[in-house]
Amino acid sequence: MMNKSLLDFPSYRTLVLGVGNLLLSDEGFGIHVIRRLVERYEIPNEVQVLDGGTLGMDLLYYLEGVENLLLIDAVEARREAGTLIRLSGEEVPAFLSLKVSPHQLGVPDMLAAARLKGSFPKNIVLWGVQPASLEIGMELSETVAPLVDVVVENIMRELRNWGVSR
Amino acid sequence: MTRIAIDPITRIEGHLRIEVQVDNGAVSDAWASSTMFRGIEIILKGRDPREAWAITQRACGVCTTVHAFASVRAVEDALGIQIPDNARILRNLIEGIQFVQDHVIHFYHLHALDWVDVVSALDADPAATSTLAQSISDWPKSSTNYFKAVKDKLAAYVSSGQLGPFANAYWGHPAYKLPPEANLMAVAHYLEALEWQRDVIRAHALLGAKNPHLQTYLVGGMATPIDPSSQAAINADTIAMLKGLFQTAADFVHKVYLPDLLAIAPFYLEWAGIGAGVGNYLAYGEYPDKDGNFFFPQGYILGKDLSKVYPLDHNKITEHVAHSWYEYDDESKGKHPWEGETRPKFTGPQPPYEFLETDQKYSWMKAPRLNETPMEVGPLARMLVAYASGQPQVKKTVDYVLKTLGAGPEALFSTLGRTAARCIETVVLADQLGAWTDELAANIKGGDIAIHAGAEAWDPKNWPAEAQGWGHIEAPRGALGHWIKIKDQKIYNYQMVVPSTWNCSPRDMKGQQGPYEAALMGTPIADEKKPLEVLRTIHSFDPCMACGVHLLDAEGNELTEVRFDPAEGMSAPVLRMAPVR
Numbered sequence: 001m002m003n004k005s006l007l008d009f010p011s012y013r014t015l016v017l018g019v020g021n022l023l024l025s026d027e028g029f030g031i032h033v034i035r036r037l038v039e040r041y042e043i044p045n046e047v048q049v050l051d052g053g054t055l056g057m058d059l060l061y062y063l064e065g066v067e068n069l070l071l072i073d074a075v076e077a078r079r080e081a082g083t084l085i086r087l088s089g090e091e092v093p094a095f096l097s098l099k100v101s102p103h104q105l106g107v108p109d110m111l112a113a114a115r116l117k118g119s120f121p122k123n124i125v126l127w128g129v130q131p132a133s134l135e136i137g138m139e140l141s142e143t144v145a146p147l148v149d150v151v152v153e154n155i156m157r158e159l160r161n162w163g164v165s166r
Numbered sequence: 167m168t169r170i171a172i173d174p175i176t177r178i179e180g181h182l183r184i185e186v187q188v189d190n191g192a193v194s195d196a197w198a199s200s201t202m203f204r205g206i207e208i209i210l211k212g213r214d215p216r217e218a219w220a221i222t223q224r225a226c227g228v229c230t231t232v233h234a235f236a237s238v239r240a241v242e243d244a245l246g247i248q249i250p251d252n253a254r255i256l257r258n259l260i261e262g263i264q265f266v267q268d269h270v271i272h273f274y275h276l277h278a279l280d281w282v283d284v285v286s287a288l289d290a291d292p293a294a295t296s297t298l299a300q301s302i303s304d305w306p307k308s309s310t311n312y313f314k315a316v317k318d319k320l321a322a323y324v325s326s327g328q329l330g331p332f333a334n335a336y337w338g339h340p341a342y343k344l345p346p347e348a349n350l351m352a353v354a355h356y357l358e359a360l361e362w363q364r365d366v367i368r369a370h371a372l373l374g375a376k377n378p379h380l381q382t383y384l385v386g387g388m389a390t391p392i393d394p395s396s397q398a399a400i401n402a403d404t405i406a407m408l409k410g411l412f413q414t415a416a417d418f419v420h421k422v423y424l425p426d427l428l429a430i431a432p433f434y435l436e437w438a439g440i441g442a443g444v445g446n447y448l449a450y451g452e453y454p455d456k457d458g459n460f461f462f463p464q465g466y467i468l469g470k471d472l473s474k475v476y477p478l479d480h481n482k483i484t485e486h487v488a489h490s491w492y493e494y495d496d497e498s499k500g501k502h503p504w505e506g507e508t509r510p511k512f513t514g515p516q517p518p519y520e521f522l523e524t525d526q527k528y529s530w531m532k533a534p535r536l537n538e539t540p541m542e543v544g545p546l547a548r549m550l551v552a553y554a555s556g557q558p559q560v561k562k563t564v565d566y567v568l569k570t571l572g573a574g575p576e577a578l579f580s581t582l583g584r585t586a587a588r589c590i591e592t593v594v595l596a597d598q599l600g601a602w603t604d605e606l607a608a609n610i611k612g613g614d615i616a617i618h619a620g621a622e623a624w625d626p627k628n629w630p631a632e633a634q635g636w637g638h639i640e641a642p643r644g645a646l647g648h649w650i651k652i653k654d655q656k657i658y659n660y661q662m663v664v665p666s667t668w669n670c671s672p673r674d675m676k677g678q679q680g681p682y683e684a685a686l687m688g689t690p691i692a693d694e695k696k697p698l699e700v701l702r703t704i705h706s707f708d709p710c711m712a713c714g715v716h717l718l719d720a721e722g723n724e725l726t727e728v729r730f731d732p733a734e735g736m737s738a739p740v741l742r743m744a745p746v747r
Binding site for chain 1: 206208209221224225271275319323326357360361363364367368379
C-alpha cells in the first residue's frame, strides 16, 4: 500500500481517467465505466486506471509523464440521451474550453495547466455520453446503463490502437 | 437603475447566480442564488451510518476530505466514540495540508485573476520584474532570465488561441491596477503554484489516504496502520518525508504567497473598505489538541465587535426556506438540522429567463441562521474569532500583515480582508504542521500506535436503538456541519449545512440578506457590462458550488458522434444506441 515510491512521480505512460459525480445518476458514467473496466479486464502495468470523481487540479499529479490520456465523462452535447461521443486530439481541449468562466477548476483547467507547463499528453481521446438523467441517485438510468459495456470495449480498442494493451 | 445577472459566476454553469441592481455606479441591492438542486441527504436515508462518509465525500470534488471527515465525526458524536490520539493527529495533518494546498490554489488559480491582468504581463520588462521580485522576497526563482522564460511561455500560450483558465476574463478592465511587472511575477508564481500544489498534497498519499479519493477515514479512527517495523505502514520514514513536504509547503507560503499578497494589496487598498457583508462571523473551531481545545477557536462575533467572542450552541442553528425552493409545513420558522427536511419544490422561472423572481423563492440554498442571525463563515471568520480570542500565532500574523499594509483591524471587514485572512491562516497552519508531525512521532516512539477505537464501538449491536450526532469541522471554505439521526442501526435523517450555504444564503423570512448579498451592497461598478468588481467580492469568499453536477458542456461545437459500424470493430450492442424513451 505504501512505500517510498510515493514520493516519486507515477511512471504510467497511459492514463484512463473516468470523471463525474457518482451521486447524480448518469453524471457518474465515467466512474461506472472505469469500475467495470477493472472488473472485467486485467490492466497492463503501464496503464493507470483512475476514478477522478469531480476532482480537477488534484488530478494534475497523475498526468505527469502520461503520453496517452483517455477521458470518460458525461457530456452535454445537446444530443439524444444515450448518444455516445468520441473526440480526439485537439478536439478535446477545444470542446472542453467552451462556455466556461475562469473560476472553478476542473478537467479543462487541468489540461490547460498541463499545456502551460509543457506536459500535455501526446494523445487524448474523450469518450462521452449524453446523459438521460441527472437526478440524485447512485444508479445509471436505463438508457445509459447498457452503454457502460460499450465504452469499456472501446477503451480496450483505444488501448490496442495505442499499442499498450495485451 | 440597471439590473445585472451574472451566471455562471463559477465555472460550473447553473450553480451560482448573482443578480445586482446598480444605481449611480454602485450596487444598491443584491441577490445570490444557487440554481441547481443538491439533495445528497436523500441518498443517505436507510444506509449504514458507517458508510456515509464514503458517499458524502463524493458530494464535492474540491472538498472530498472534509465531507468524509465531517461524516465520521457526526457518527462518532452520535455513538459517543472517542478516537485515539494518533487518529486525532492524523486527521489534523490530512486536513491541515489540505487547507494549505487549497488556499494557495484559490489565491493563484482562482482569485488572482480578479486582480492580476494576465495579458498585461506580456508588456513586462523581465529585468524590472526581477528587481521587483528580489525586493519583496529571497525566493530563488527571480532572475531576469527566469522571468523572460515565463514571459515567452505565456506569449506562446496566448498565441495558441486556447486560453483555458485565462479565457473569458475581463482583461484590460480599468479596475486592474498592477504594473505589468507585478502581473508577470504573479503569472510566474501561478505556474510555480501548479507544481508546488501537486507536490505537497502527496502528504495525503503518505498518510495512507489513497488519492484521489481518501480511503483512510473510518468511524472510530483511521484505517492506515502505524507500525515502525513495517514498510507498508506509517513509520519513521513516513514521518521524515512528511516533515520534508511540510517544509516545502511552508517555504512557498512564506517566500511567495505572503510576499505576493503584501505586494499586490497596496494597489487595491480601497478594497479594504468594500465588501464587508453581514459583519457576523462564525467558526466551529478546528484542529483539536490532546485535551480537546481547538487550535483555531470556536465561537462567533456579532456586528464586527472584536471585543467579545460568544460561545456557540449548535442547537441555535436553524435553516429557513422562505426564499428557497423547498417546502416546510410552516415556513415562518426555521428547522434545526436534526429535524431538517429536504423537500424540493421548484417555483422559479423556466429557462431561458431574464431575472429571478427575487421577491419570492429564488434559490436552491436554504438560509442557515444562528439565533435567527445570518453569519459569514470561512478563513476571515476563523481568523477574526481567533484574533479576538487572543490565539497567539494568529494575533502575531494578523498584526504583522496589518502593520505592513498600514491598516487597522477594521480593514479586515472587507473583500481585501477576506483575501488577506486566507493567506494569514495558510501561514499559521503551514508553520504548525511540523509540530503536529512531531506529536505523532513522539507517540510512536513511546509505543502508542493505536489508530482506532476498536471493534466494540464499531459493532452495531452495541449501539443504542436511537442516537443523534453533530459532526462539525472547519473546511477551507468555512464551518461545515453534518447532522445525523440513527434509528435501528440505520440512518434515519442526515442533513449537511455546507460553508457555501451559510455564505450564499438567500434572504430569510425576515428579509435579512445572506453574506454574499450583504457584501455586494455599495460595491462600485465601473462598467455594467463587465462587473469585475462583483466577481472580486464573491470570489473572495472562495465559493464552491461543486456539490452539484460537473457535466461538461459542448454547446455550439461540432461534435464527432460515434457511428457504430461493426465492420470497424467499434462495438457489438448497436441496438442500444437508439434508446426508446
